Amino acid sequence: MAREDYEVVMGLEVHAELSTKTKIFCSCPTKFGAKPNTQVCPICMAMPGTLPTLNEKVVEYAVKAGLATNCEISRNSKNDRKNYFYPDLPKAYQISQYDKPLCEHGYIEIETSKGKKKIGITRIHIEEDAGKLDHDDLGGGALVDLNRAGVPLIEIVSEPDFRSIEEVDSYLKKLKSILEYIEVSDCKMQEGSYRADVNTSIRPIGSQKLGTRTEMKNMNSFRSITRALEYEIGRQVEVLDNGGTVEQETRKWDEVSGKTFSMRDKENAEDYRYFPEPDLVAIKLSEEYIENIRKTLPEMPESRKQRYLNDYKLSEKDAGIITSSKYLSDLFEKAGEICGNYKAVNNWIISDISRILNETEMDPIEIPFDAKQLAKLVMLIDKGTISSSIGKKVLVELFKNPRDPEEIIKEKGWIQISDEGAIKDVVLKIIEANPQSVADYKGGKERALGFLVGQAMKETKGKANPQMLNKMFVEELKK
Amino acid sequence: MDITELTVHELQGKLKNKELTITQINEAYVNRIKEKEPEVQAFITELTDQGMKQAKQIQNKIDNGEKVGDLAGIPIGIKDIICTKGVKTTCASKMLENFIAPYDATVMEKINAEEMIDLGKLNMDEFAMGGSTEYSYFKKTRNPWDLSRVPGGSSGGSAAAVSANMVPWALGTDTGGSIRQPAALCGVVGLKPTYGLVSRYGLVAFASSLDQVGVFTKDVQDCAILLNVIAGHDEKDTTSVDVGSKDYTKSLQKDIKGLRIGVPKEFYGEGINPEVKSCLETAIAKYKEMGAEVEEFSLDIAKYALATYYIIACAEASSNLGRYDGIRYTYRSPEAKTLKEIYKKSRSEAFGAEVKRRIILGTYVLSSGYYDAYYKKAQQVRTLVMNEFNKAFEKYDVIITPTSPTTAFKLGSKSNNPMEMYLADICTVSVNIAGLPGISVPCGVDSEGMPIGMQIIGNKFCEETIIKTAYAYEQETKFREKYKPTFKK
Numbered sequence: 001m002a003r004e005d006y007e008v009v010m011g012l013e014v015h016a017e018l019s020t021k022t023k024i025f026c027s028c029p030t031k032f033g034a035k036p037n038t039q040v041c042p043i044c045m046a047m048p049g050t051l052p053t054l055n056e057k058v059v060e061y062a063v064k065a066g067l068a069t070n071c072e073i074s075r076n077s078k079n080d081r082k083n084y085f086y087p088d089l090p091k092a093y094q095i096s097q098y099d100k101p102l103c104e105h106g107y108i109e110i111e112t113s114k115g116k117k118k119i120g121i122t123r124i125h126i127e128e129d130a131g132k133l134d135h136d137d138l139g140g141g142a143l144v145d146l147n148r149a150g151v152p153l154i155e156i157v158s159e160p161d162f163r164s165i166e167e168v169d170s171y172l173k174k175l176k177s178i179l180e181y182i183e184v185s186d187c188k189m190q191e192g193s194y195r196a197d198v199n200t201s202i203r204p205i206g207s208q209k210l211g212t213r214t215e216m217k218n219m220n221s222f223r224s225i226t227r228a229l230e231y232e233i234g235r236q237v238e239v240l241d242n243g244g245t246v247e248q249e250t251r252k253w254d255e256v257s258g259k260t261f262s263m264r265d266k267e268n269a270e271d272y273r274y275f276p277e278p279d280l281v282a283i284k285l286s287e288e289y290i291e292n293i294r295k296t297l298p299e300m301p302e303s304r305k306q307r308y309l310n311d312y313k314l315s316e317k318d319a320g321i322i323t324s325s326k327y328l329s330d331l332f333e334k335a336g337e338i339c340g341n342y343k344a345v346n347n348w349i350i351s352d353i354s355r356i357l358n359e360t361e362m363d364p365i366e367i368p369f370d371a372k373q374l375a376k377l378v379m380l381i382d383k384g385t386i387s388s389s390i391g392k393k394v395l396v397e398l399f400k401n402p403r404d405p406e407e408i409i410k411e412k413g414w415i416q417i418s419d420e421g422a423i424k425d426v427v428l429k430i431i432e433a434n435p436q437s438v439a440d441y442k443g444g445k446e447r448a449l450g451f452l453v454g455q456a457m458k459e460t461k462g463k464a465n466p467q468m469l470n471k472m473f474v475e476e477l478k479k
Numbered sequence: 480m481d482i483t484e485l486t487v488h489e490l491q492g493k494l495k496n497k498e499l500t501i502t503q504i505n506e507a508y509v510n511r512i513k514e515k516e517p518e519v520q521a522f523i524t525e526l527t528d529q530g531m532k533q534a535k536q537i538q539n540k541i542d543n544g545e546k547v548g549d550l551a552g553i554p555i556g557i558k559d560i561i562c563t564k565g566v567k568t569t570c571a572s573k574m575l576e577n578f579i580a581p582y583d584a585t586v587m588e589k590i591n592a593e594e595m596i597d598l599g600k601l602n603m604d605e606f607a608m609g610g611s612t613e614y615s616y617f618k619k620t621r622n623p624w625d626l627s628r629v630p631g632g633s634s635g636g637s638a639a640a641v642s643a644n645m646v647p648w649a650l651g652t653d654t655g656g657s658i659r660q661p662a663a664l665c666g667v668v669g670l671k672p673t674y675g676l677v678s679r680y681g682l683v684a685f686a687s688s689l690d691q692v693g694v695f696t697k698d699v700q701d702c703a704i705l706l707n708v709i710a711g712h713d714e715k716d717t718t719s720v721d722v723g724s725k726d727y728t729k730s731l732q733k734d735i736k737g738l739r740i741g742v743p744k745e746f747y748g749e750g751i752n753p754e755v756k757s758c759l760e761t762a763i764a765k766y767k768e769m770g771a772e773v774e775e776f777s778l779d780i781a782k783y784a785l786a787t788y789y790i791i792a793c794a795e796a797s798s799n800l801g802r803y804d805g806i807r808y809t810y811r812s813p814e815a816k817t818l819k820e821i822y823k824k825s826r827s828e829a830f831g832a833e834v835k836r837r838i839i840l841g842t843y844v845l846s847s848g849y850y851d852a853y854y855k856k857a858q859q860v861r862t863l864v865m866n867e868f869n870k871a872f873e874k875y876d877v878i879i880t881p882t883s884p885t886t887a888f889k890l891g892s893k894s895n896n897p898m899e900m901y902l903a904d905i906c907t908v909s910v911n912i913a914g915l916p917g918i919s920v921p922c923g924v925d926s927e928g929m930p931i932g933m934q935i936i937g938n939k940f941c942e943e944t945i946i947k948t949a950y951a952y953e954q955e956t957k958f959r960e961k962y963k964p965t966f967k968k
Contacts, residue, residue: 049580083801
């Protein structure tokens with residue numbers, strides 16, 4: 001059969017690190033990037049005799065995430081132990097949630113080229129992250145860093161509702177933006193604080209029975225997920241077409257070869273021996289507690305988008321791009337408010353800023369400059385202090401070394417020449433140097449004017465005010 | 480006067496009258512340890528040198544007129560499963576032979592705040608799994624009443640050390656009877672508080688939903704004094720309960736008229752040694768004489784308690800002991816080359832047979848396909864046991880049973896028969912299953928002169944009632960004045 005004869009069925013388990021100040025079961029800080037084993041204590045190092053105490057903020061953040069994804073919140077929940085051996089798991093069990101997760105039965109609405117669709121959320125539960133193994137190239141061994149052990153996570157499990165890679169991509173971006181909006185996770189994918197396990201299976205179109213699924217774990221870039229799914233779906237089609245069967249297994253995506261490989265460690269046979277965590281009491285939430293959290297939910301992306309369409313007359317597409325990230329959206333609103341020119345801020349974000357983010361694979365939250373600096377850039381152009389082509393250079397400079405754009409243009413000598421005398425000198429110089437073009441223009445070839453203006457811009461290294469140049473050329477050539 | 484014969488409240492009296500000094504008291508105990516430890520083998524780590532230093536410092540304070548607490552300078556022994564900062568905490572296991580905790584257990588913080596002097600870490604069954612202290616990796620502790628017999632377990636070192644007057648009192652832990660049973664076998668008082676009364680923070684976990692820290696003392700009054708020190712809510716242990724501060728010494732009253740005593744007939748039947756049974760019957764008759772109302776009743780569910788206990792305790796243990804993986808503070812097999820070998824060889828070489836048995840049992844009952852039949856069912860039975868006790872406590876203030884079905888048995892007589900060893904817990908486990916407080920007080924000796932213990936069980940957080948019940952009996956019968964350990968060989 002051809003690929004079109006199969007239906008793809010996918011489900012996602014997303015792990016997001018919560019941005020609480022302290023770990024889930026002790027008071028160690030959660031900051032990323034500290035020296036190995038400097039953010040640890042007897043509890044997160046699993047010293048004998050230590051006991052966990054549940055960080056209430058973790059429950060609050062998870063409930064917030066549940067409410068923002070239309071989940072039911074359990075009034076009665078508990079923690080469970082998931083037992084397995086690995087050196088990055090010092091207790092030899094992970095405290096997670098098994099049969100009574102905090103949130104259940106929610107959904108997220110996504111938008112693709114085929115329109116809107118609801119993706120079901122099976123559950124959201126809280127758990128602790130494991131530490132990290134640093135493979136020591138010199139000694140050939142591995143070193144354990146427990147800074148991340150006990151960093152709080154929520155696991156968001158979707159229904160197997162995805163039928164295309166586009167839906168997966170859209171869901172992951174939407175979910176990320178929701179978590180950013182409600183400020184429970186910073187979702188820094190490069191730091192691994194937003195990562196997904198992807199389950200994939202295929203079945204002949206029309207079949208009701210699900211095919212055997214494979215799982216790819218800990219994917220932390222949208223691009224890799226799309227590429228990995230392209231490959232994996234193709235692989236499964238090929239297996240079935242050749243009369244084979246897809247094996248239920250964990251497969252690893254290899255970025256370099258662009259292929260997935262079987263892990264072949266029979267992880268599936270692992271029995272985690274879940275049982276209720278006896279060191280922690282049950283989590284009981286009152287109606288009042290849940291309602292109070294509901295009240296703190298901020299304006300969500302849809303509502304912001306609607307506002308942008310109405311108030312700032314942005315296009316549907318632009319408003320969608322900007323509200324897809326809370327950071328971009330905040331940047332838009334703040335910069336717009338300062339400079340008053342929302343349209344221009346929109347254009348900068350949609351075109352140049354988005355392009356640079358794409359090229360450098362940077363997350364919006366990592367944009368180094370602030371709204372004030374972007375607003376200043378817009379204002380300098382609006383005032384005619386610089387041209388928009390100089391503006392683009394200033395933006396690149398803002399990404400490299402963010403500072404006041406006014407300082408940048410002074411330092412670089414990029415201030416626009418708007419002095420009439422100076423402009424006239426340049427115009428006369430260019431006219432004198434290009435008699436042919438002057439003759440062409442006078443002979444009726446309008447296009448020759450463009451060439452002359454271009455030459456003048458070149459002469460001034462782009463600093464001449466283009467409107468004034470144009471006007472001056474026309475005047476001088478009439479003479 | 481032999482100082483080490485005195486109870487702590489007697490020592491306090493003599494300190495107040497200046498008949499004794501802190502230095503004298505500690506010297507006496509250090510000498511006693513020197514004398515008796517070779518026979519009894521109760522200590523894993525002796526802290527006598529450091530203890531004497533502390534004693535002198537406290538004595539100096541007193542001599543300089545500084546104010547110190549009522550318990551400052553009083554020696555104590557600590558079961559080697561309670562974490563002590565800077566001192567080895569081995570759990571009597573090769574696995575933790577060189578483990579030094581970087582922090583103090585909450586109970587140790589309380590002991591230290593009183594400026595009490597820890598004279599040593601006491602022997603036990605490995606990871607508190609056993610009923611005779613024979614499963615210690617380091618040594619076999621002897622019963623001071625007869626050195627050819629076991630002291631009971633798992634807190635056998637604590638019981639024997641108090642019984643042999645090597646410390647005036649000690650801390651132990653009780654998961655299925657590990658305080659009460661050795662207290663009974665060694666003729667001392669042992670109290671397991673209600674689950675949640677004492678913080679478990681720093682107690683190396685065996686079975687988290689059953690473990691409790693408790694005390695070994697020479698008499699009930701000391702028991703109340705030491706309970707005052709260690710009881711109380713702890714933020715670091717979310718399963719600990721805030722019941723406000725209580726003074727348990729206020730319960731030391733002799734008048735028990737009208738006390739309602741329930742006697743569950745299932746605890747006096749099959750498997751209970753006839754001498755133990757008749758001794759208990761005499762004790763109960765004594766209570767009647769003293770004005771208590773005694774009634775026999777049926778606690779039928781108790782027969783399921785032992786099986787329930789071994790399923791829950793082993794399940795939790797199999798998970799709790801996973802952290803001893805050869806990676807960090809534990810023993811690591813020198814042979815191990817790969818990660819799998821580190822796990823397999825280290826755990827195979829450093830855990831004793833009983834610990835392995837329980838890990839395997841616990842792993843089995845939690846495994847998929849068996850969870851519902853074993854672990855889940857055990858939790859359901861646990862609820863039934865609690866309900867039955869709740870019903871009983873509507874009618875009775877306390878329940879009285881033997882602490883142990885037999886008196887101390889000979890070393891080696893049960894250590895190769897796990898099932899028989901498990902039966903030693905038959906009278907005590909249901910109390911842990913239901914999370915209740917229980918105290919064992921000596922109530923006589925058998926024909927061979929071995930002590931017999933009486934277990935008094937109370938309702939949750941009713942330590943006052945069982946202390947009062949035990950105290951009244953003790954004052955009436957004066958066991959300590961009649962019987963003493965003989966160190967018979």
